[in-house]
Amino acid sequence: MIQLFLLRPGYRDENIDPAWQTWYCPDCAWIEGILHYYPSLRGRMEVIYVDFPRPRPALEAVLGPQHTACPALVFSPEEDPWPLSGQFTYAAGRHFTNDKMVIARFFAEKWGISLPHP
Template sequence: MQDVDQLFLLKLGFKDPAYPGKTFYCWHCALMEGVLSSFPELAGRLEVQRISWPRPRQELVDLLGEAHQSLPVLVLAEGGFIDDKDAILAALTERHGFPHPHP
């Protein structure tokens, strides 16, 4: 177990061999990046790791097992994880004091 929540995001600007010549971003991860950059003092309460797109994503395999490599994912300090973007945003509010997303 770690002592802080860890938020894993895809590095922005990755390539997918299935789509030659194109560069991509994960829009769920980009959403998280926007929230983090908007509230840097709160983002400092998390450990944020930006990892590469190709699988296997060894960092996640080591923590969560091979079946759980989707991003974004919030790994909770006390164990467990959240891998739904809306649930991650709710956890950032509840656990770390981020403002609520407007409905």
């Protein structure tokens, strides 16, 4: 099963002033836009929303504590992210990427959606 991990929007970051400000992850929002344009994609993978503060247990469970950035497109151990295998990282027995452009290209190559305009 392919898993897509995204940060929940509206989080606070205690390290940035003002402390009351809420935020969203721009790269996760960009991927959310693709999911909005092509809603059938949600049925092709499991979309998992995680909280901003680390640790992120759901992501750590599949990739380990050193790979908790979002967005993250993660493949089960028996899957290969063909046709873009060489553009994915390999850790904890799984292929994954945090690169929004690689994620978008994978969606286009694998499931036939449009590519982002250069």
